[in-house]
Amino acid sequence: MAANIPASNLLVVDDDGGILLQRRRNTGEWALPGGAQGIGETAAQCAIRECLEETGIIAEITGFLGIYTNPKHIVAYTDGEIRQQYENTYIGHPVGGEPTINDEADGVRFVQPADLDAYDIHASMRQ
Template identity: 40%
Template sequence: MGAKRTRRIDYWKDPEAPEPTSRKTSASVFVRDEAGRLLLLRRVDNGLWTIPTGGVKKGETVGEAGVRECREETGLEVEVTGLVGVFSTPDHVIVYLHGDRVDEVRQPINICLRARVTGGRIMPEPSEAAEVRWVDPSVLDEYPIHPALRTRIDHGLRSTEPCIS
């Protein structure tokens, strides 16, 4: 019998969402190339497209977490150049399941950083990303992106002023 994979279910502005049991900080990176395309990856746990994102570990800064997550998920090395914003709305709830068992119901706090590529090459980590690609912002509507992530992306595209929500 094979190992059961962790699944993730995201809720957005859903009155039926379960009550959170934890509140954790994550870092994400908003990376564009010279042509203005955005770095996206398709998650293995829910099949949705996202920017590189992951939890901040003990002993590391938010910036270090964003750089690490981008390298782990995409194979690309980045440096942080600024802040897109801090996103902490209680409208977003994430349920993590292992098999049929609920491991955690999280209300996330995300710090979204601007970054630029400094090295590496696109090599998705199979346990993290099913696919990684550069996407022109004009076709983002063709990609299934959770509304909480789309809020971060849209803010990053339209403003250089950080968002606090």
């Protein structure tokens, strides 16, 4: 079954200008923390929750970056679910926590913008 799924990302920037990235265990690619919005949750609440779950970083939202979609980026899961996601991307600042690996991310770090080209990041995420 195909679906359009709303998701939220959080572009967390630290005091040194570093961008919080996680390396996803399922693809090996680096990405902003984010994921599917839950029932009864706002897009902003989703971004904050996903950031904490995926990176160990507690963040507050300071702005809204935009809504991003790529009609050519279709995600097909092994259970048969097919998605064409669109993502609400917020800007945030860390207020607590420590970068922590978990069952979704095997790497979590703040990366300077000048160093992003050295990271394997999906084209849709780079957008």
